[in-house]
Amino acid sequence: MLGAALLLPGPAAAxxxxxxxxxALSYRPLSEALLALQTATGIDLSYDPQVVARxxxxxxRPADDAPENILRAMLQGTGLAYYQLSTGTYAIQEExxxxxxxxxxxxxxxxxxxxxxxxNVQLADASGRGAATDGRGAFHISTLPPGRYVVKVxxxxxxxxxxxxxxxxxxxxxxxxxxxxxxxxxxxTPIIVENALVFDNLRVLANTATREELTQPxxxxxxxxxxxxxxxxxxxxxxxxxxxHIQGSEAGEHQFRLDGVPIFEPVHLRGLLGAxxxxxxxxxxxxxxxxxxxEGSQLSGVxxxxxxxxxxxxxxxxxxxxxxxxxxRMNLHAGSxxxxxxxxxxxxxxxxxxxxxxxRLDSLLLDWNTPDQFLMRAxxxxxxxxxxxxxxxxxxxxxxxxxxxxxxxxxxxVHAAARLQLRPxxxxxxxxxxxxxxxxxxxxAAAFDTTNQALPNPDRYTWFNENAxxxxxxxxxxxxxxxxxxxxxxYDLAHDYNALDNQNTFVYFFPRExxxxxxDLTPADDGNRMRETALDATLDLDHGGGGASVGFEAAxxxxxxxMNDAFTRSIIHDATAWRxxxxxxxxxxxxxxxxxxAGARLTxxxxxxxxxxxxxxxxxxxxxxxxxxxxxxxxxxLYRQFVNQFDISSISPSALFPAIRFxxxxxxxxxxxxxxxxxxxxxxxxxxxxxxxxESYYKRQPHLLRVDYxxxxxxDFDVEDQPVPTITSQxxxxxxxxxxxxxxxxxxERVGEKTRASxxxxxxxxxxxxxxxxxxxxxxxxxxxxxxxxxxxDWTPARRFIATVRWRxxxxxxxxxxxxxxxxxxxxxxxxxxxxxxxxxxxxxxxxPVFSQLDLGAAYTQRFGPAAVQLRLDLLNATGRRxxxxxxxxxxxxxxxxxFEPAARRLMPRTFSMALRLQW
Numbered sequence: 068m069l070g071a072a073l074l075l076p077g078p079a080a081a082x083x084x085x086x087x088x089x090x091a092l093s094y095r096p097l098s099e100a101l102l103a104l105q106t107a108t109g110i111d112l113s114y115d116p117q118v119v120a121r122x123x124x125x126x127x128r129p130a131d132d133a134p135e136n137i138l139r140a141m142l143q144g145t146g147l148a149y150y151q152l153s154t155g156t157y158a159i160q161e162e163x164x165x166x167x168x169x170x171x172x173x174x175x176x177x178x179x180x181x182x183x184x185x186x187n188v189q190l191a192d193a194s195g196r197g198a199a200t201d202g203r204g205a206f207h208i209s210t211l212p213p214g215r216y217v218v219k220v221x222x223x224x225x226x227x228x229x230x231x232x233x234x235x236x237x238x239x240x241x242x243x244x245x246x247x248x249x250x251x252x253x254x255x256t257p258i259i260v261e262n263a264l265v266f267d268n269l270r271v272l273a274n275t276a277t278r279e280e281l282t283q284p285x286x287x288x289x290x291x292x293x294x295x296x297x298x299x300x301x302x303x304x305x306x307x308x309x310x311x312h313i314q315g316s317e318a319g320e321h322q323f324r325l326d327g328v329p330i331f332e333p334v335h336l337r338g339l340l341g342a343x344x345x346x347x348x349x350x351x352x353x354x355x356x357x358x359x360x361x362e363g364s365q366l367s368g369v370x371x372x373x374x375x376x377x378x379x380x381x382x383x384x385x386x387x388x389x390x391x392x393x394x395x396r397m398n399l400h401a402g403s404x405x406x407x408x409x410x411x412x413x414x415x416x417x418x419x420x421x422x423x424x425x426x427r428l429d430s431l432l433l434d435w436n437t438p439d440q441f442l443m444r445a446x447x448x449x450x451x452x453x454x455x456x457x458x459x460x461x462x463x464x465x466x467x468x469x470x471x472x473x474x475x476x477x478x479x480x481v482h483a484a485a486r487l488q489l490r491p492x493x494x495x496x497x498x499x500x501x502x503x504x505x506x507x508x509x510x511x512a513a514a515f516d517t518t519n520q521a522l523p524n525p526d527r528y529t530w531f532n533e534n535a536x537x538x539x540x541x542x543x544x545x546x547x548x549x550x551x552x553x554x555x556x557x558y559d560l561a562h563d564y565n566a567l568d569n570q571n572t573f574v575y576f577f578p579r580e581x582x583x584x585x586x587d588l589t590p591a592d593d594g595n596r597m598r599e600t601a602l603d604a605t606l607d608l609d610h611g612g613g614g615a616s617v618g619f620e621a622a623x624x625x626x627x628x629x630m631n632d633a634f635t636r637s638i639i640h641d642a643t644a645w646r647x648x649x650x651x652x653x654x655x656x657x658x659x660x661x662x663x664x665a666g667a668r669l670t671x672x673x674x675x676x677x678x679x680x681x682x683x684x685x686x687x688x689x690x691x692x693x694x695x696x697x698x699x700x701x702x703x704x705l706y707r708q709f710v711n712q713f714d715i716s717s718i719s720p721s722a723l724f725p726a727i728r729f730x731x732x733x734x735x736x737x738x739x740x741x742x743x744x745x746x747x748x749x750x751x752x753x754x755x756x757x758x759x760x761x762e763s764y765y766k767r768q769p770h771l772l773r774v775d776y777x778x779x780x781x782x783d784f785d786v787e788d789q790p791v792p793t794i795t796s797q798x799x800x801x802x803x804x805x806x807x808x809x810x811x812x813x814x815x816e817r818v819g820e821k822t823r824a825s826x827x828x829x830x831x832x833x834x835x836x837x838x839x840x841x842x843x844x845x846x847x848x849x850x851x852x853x854x855x856x857x858x859x860x861d862w863t864p865a866r867r868f869i870a871t872v873r874w875r876x877x878x879x880x881x882x883x884x885x886x887x888x889x890x891x892x893x894x895x896x897x898x899x900x901x902x903x904x905x906x907x908x909x910x911x912x913x914x915x916p917v918f919s920q921l922d923l924g925a926a927y928t929q930r931f932g933p934a935a936v937q938l939r940l941d942l943l944n945a946t947g948r949r950x951x952x953x954x955x956x957x958x959x960x961x962x963x964x965x966x967f968e969p970a971a972r973r974l975m976p977r978t979f980s981m982a983l984r985l986q987w
Contacts, residue, residue: 097122100141101159108134114159118147150212158212168234170242171207171545174200174220176377177245183222185352186246191217191229196659203494203540203548207239207609209656220244239545292345293323296370298859300762300812300827301355303852312850314356314764315808315833316367319712319730324371326484326498328534331558331597331712331730342502342532346385346396347414347482349375356764357702357746360650360666360683361605361616366708366742366768374484374498376400376410382935382986389982392418392478407489414482420475432474435972441956442887445898475507497537504530531559546609555600562593562727593631595729599624599710613654613662620648624710628729635715635779638794644732645673646709662687672709674735681705695753702746707739713801715774716887725885736798743767760814768806771835775802776894804843806835821864827857839893839908840900847911849886853879871924876917883913884954884969902956903967915953918974921945937984947977 097119105112122145138149138157148162174186182204189197190208198206213236221227225246234240293311297304301314310318323330323342330342354362354369362369378385378398385396394416402408484498506528536554543549605618627641652666664685671678683704690697711733714726733739749761778800794800810831817824833848847853858874882889884907892898893907900908926939944950954969 094123097124097141097145100124101138104134104137104141110134110138111156112138112159113156118159118161122147150214167210168213168236169207169209169211169239170216170218170232170234171205171239172242172244173204174206174222174244174246175204176225177247183225183246186220186222186225188244189219189221191219201548201607203542205548207546209609218242218244220246222246292343292348292351292372295345296351296353298857299353300760300814300829301764301810301831302353303831303850305850310850311370313353313368313370315766315810315831315848315851317712317848318714318850319728320366320708321368321370322363322365322710324369325500325534326374326496326536327371327538327552328498328500328536328554329556329599329710330500330532330534331556331710332530332532332560332728342480343372343500344394344396344414344416344480344482346387346394346416347374347412347484349373355746355762356744356766357683357685357700357704359664359685360652360668360681361618363620364648364668364670364681364707364709366706366740366771367766374412374482376412376484376486378986382933384987385984386986387982387984388419390423390980391420392416409485409487411485412483415480417479418477420477431973431976439885439887439955441958442885442891444958445892476505478502478504493542494540495537496540498535500532500534502530502532504528527561527563529559529561529563531557533557548607549604550607551602551604553602556598558595558597558730560593560595560729593727594627594629595731596627597624597710597730598626613656615651615653616666617651618649620650622646624732626731628731630715630727630729636791636794636800638800640731640734640795640797642674642732642734644734646732647671647673660689670707670709672733672739675733675738679707679739681707692751695751695757697752698750700746700748702744704744705741706744707741709733709739711740711772713772713774714886715779716776716890725887731797734797736796737772737801737803738770740771741769742771743769756817756819758814758816760816761811762814763809763811765809766807768808768835771804771806772797772801773804773835773837774890775800776838776890777840777896780891780895780897802838804836806833806845806848808833808848821862823859823861825857825859827855829855831855837889837910839889840896841908847881849882849889849910851880851882852877867928867930869926871922873922873924874920876919878917880915880918881913882910882953883915883951884910884956885972886953888956905956905967905969913954915951918950919946919948920950920975933987935986937986939982939984941980941982943978943980944975945977949976950974 098116101112101114101119104110124141124145135157142149142159146162147159149157149159150167170190174183174188176183182200184200184204186200186204186206187197188200188206188208196208196211198208200206211234213234215231215233218230218232219227220230228244228246230242230244232240232242294304296302296311303312304310305312311321312318313321325343350373352371352373354371356368358368362371376398377400378396383398385394387394394414396412396414398410398412400408400410480500480502482498482500484496486494486496488494534554534556536552538550538552540548540550599622601620601622603618603620605616608615622645624644624646625642626644628638629640630638648668648670650666650668652664654662654664656662664687666683668681668683669678670681681704683702685700685702687698687700689699709732710730712728712730714728716726743766745765747761747763751759753759778794808831810829810833812827812829814825814827816826829852831851831853833851834845835848836843837846854877856874856876858872860872862870864870884905888907889910892902893900893910900906906912920943922941922943923945924939924941926937928935928937930936949971950973951971952974954971957968957970959966959968
């Protein structure tokens with residue numbers, strides 16, 4: 068307390084001349100007030116006595132505020148101002164003579180010279196000022212009083228650098244900081260996962276995971292880059308199909324990107340099929356609720372992967388063999404004294420399934436590959452009353468099918484990236500990616516030949532992704548950057564199998580008199596092909612008090628989707644769609660602690676002849692509390708999606724992939740979906756070792772698109788036995804619905820010299836409209852994880868050894884049966900929705916048991932001159948818990964009555980894994 072001798076001045080508190088006699092008791096000389104402030108608080112002041120002479124300040128109430136706030140109020144109206152030196156001293160001088168400077172520069176990888184985006188540049192003074200580097204590794208801190216500053220630069224995966232700079236007035240001070248890669252004892256994959264949410268020197272909910280966390284094997288020692296983002300709050304990666312959901316949203320309501328180029332289907336089956344080679348990636352950035360206009364138009368967020376042009380450990384060659392794959396990466400770089408630098412990276416990965424397949428994995432896939440006999444029987448039920456003999460014959464044939472075989476799977480992917488830097492701020496970057504995935508389920512689809520013998524048929528899935536881009540960045544002026552890019556994406560899905568001919572099929576689906584039976588088969592293909600080519604450009608301006616960005620994007624999308632089987636109506640949808648967007652964003656620094664960012668996107672859809680607006684707002688504030696430094700971020704906005712993903716549940720015997728997934732741009736028959744976001748994030752740092760984070764969100768979804776299953780179940784003939792027309796427009800099989808989602812995540816983390824420990828609890832609720840046989844109503848979403856607890860511990864007792872422990876628990880899951888049970892039995896009017904105690908129009912009643920899993924790992928790295936060898940051992944699901952993915956029904960006899968019992972489909976059993984890695 069400053070006591071009664073020091074009183075805080077009020078409005079118009081100070082003046083430059085003696086006060087009237089009547090007010091003399093309310094005023095005191097400014098020099099005396101400054102001396103009292105210095106004596107009571109210990110604040111270090113520096114000023115010329117002649118500058119403060121003959122100036123007065125008025126005291127109106129006891130002072131209980133921070134010293135610098137008292138000082139600011141004391142100087143109000145005096146024509147004086149203060150600034151804080153790097154030593155902490157507050158210097159006072161006349162306001163019109165106060166000259167300020169700025170600090171700008173680049174943060175680079177010290178070994179390769181490549182820029183480091185999202186590095187933290189912090190001034191180690193009481194102001195806490197700082198900035199984050201942009202995509203070219205550049206930063207700028209404006210309006211700095213002149214003086215010496217200690218600058219602290221940090222980046223995940225690199226050693227922190229500390230330097231001292233002298234800021235001069237009226238001109239920018241430029242620095243170049245090179246960071247050295249941190250040598251970690253475990254670096255199986257150089258992926259860094261973080262949120263793009265950065266506020267000055269603080270990451271608000273940075274969601275930054277160490278390489279140790281991200282390199283945990285997801286299945287038998289093979290790292291999966293997509294599954295690795297499951298460590299982030301608000302991000303759910305399914306244990307069965309590894310679908311990704313961001314803060315309660317559907318799997319197709321975000322977009323995967325690689326170097327900014329969309330990847331429409333990053334296939335990842337339980338870590339066995341993966342979209343990317345994790346050795347080729349530098350980081351994955353997840354943009355969640357309230358993301359900016361610069362990230363584009365998606366309902367829930369963007370997952371942006373970036374290629375790594377350099378090795379995190381400085382090794383140009385990296386090879387790893389694990390039970391399922393062989394990975395290799397090569398890095399090259401060169402440079403000259405005049406600033407010319409070139410970097411190149413190439414990575415290759417291929418599966419080893421044909422060489423070795425672990426017995427535990429064979430057993431698990433065989434279990435997942437077993438056809439659902441109940442659904443097969445249910446598809447015949449409408450025939451039971453019309454043709455009972457034929458019904459019994461078909462049931463017997465289905466029961467006599469040969470046992471399923473273990474699926475054959477494989478993947479190959481190639482990554483390449485190169486950067487040519489002519490000088491800082493002038494560079495050309497190009498990258499290429501190709502991924503091939505295949506799954507041959509073999510004896511899953513079945514029919515019968517003319518001798519009534521069962522025919523095992525192939526059931527093959529192949530996915531193909533190809534992406535390429537070239538980006539040119541040019542620094543037009545010290546604060547003006549132009550970036551332009553040409554990109555292309557290609558996605559192709561083919562599902563080949565032998566289906567019953569649509570013109571000569573078992574018409575056992577319909578409760579009508581006609582029952583036509585023939586045995587012909589015809590090759591079928593459920594396919595999806597997407598190609599998108601786009602040109603975009605962005606102009607970024609740093610104007611001292613913040614920054615501004617403007618840009619445009621023009622994209623052409625060609626698309627074709629076909630679905631032609633014996634269970635649903637046929638769909639053929641193809642189109643060419645054009646869209647163009649312009650966007651602008653303004654970032655304003657409204658003080659050393661407050662930043663406001665406002666932006667908007669305008670998108671024109673040629674196929675709808677309409678323009679769609681997306682305004683967005685972001686506010687960030689940081690301040691010091693008795694508990695530590697607190698950063699707060701609030702964001703809101705309108706979000707739309709113009710290219711959408713849908714799943715159509717399959718009731719075919721194919722059990723491994725329970726749905727056909729496809730992408731398509733909106734056509735003229737239906738409006739693009741939209742959602743409103745509101746987000747509030749907080750980060751409290753009591754010390755360098757401890758951090759506490761809170762992330763919360765609310766999403767209102769007034770217009771969502773869902774599959775209209777009753778229309779699909781009309782199948783091949785209408786009520787007059789006339790062929791039902793093939794579906795050709797989206798409005799024929801998609802319906803509009805509503806939804807909402809909200810949740811919060813709390814994370815506490817401690818980073819010590821040899822340990823890193825964290826605990827995370829999440830609560831999420833998401834509800835949407837679903838159509839059932841009797842009504843359309845709100846239900847919890849199938850992918851919901853209402854409660855989740857994650858615990859993590861990394862221990863490094865020695866420099867070359869690390870041990871890891873991971874625990875995860877999830878409870879409150881509903882939709883306990885395979886999704887097709889609800890989409891088929893719950894919505895098809897020709898089917899019964901109730902079987903014993905199970906009503907498939909009420910998925911919320913079908914609860915799954917608690918999911919719990921403990922994973923243990925250890926790794927040791929030994930160096931041999933320029934080479935390093937790493938051995939890693941992991942025990943997944945160490946407790947052997949039989950976690951349930953979903954259930955199916957079994958029809959059993961209890962005396963003369965038929966009863967129904969649930970049968971669980973299990974997740975990963977206890978599994979031991981080993982991986983060997985060589986770096987040179």
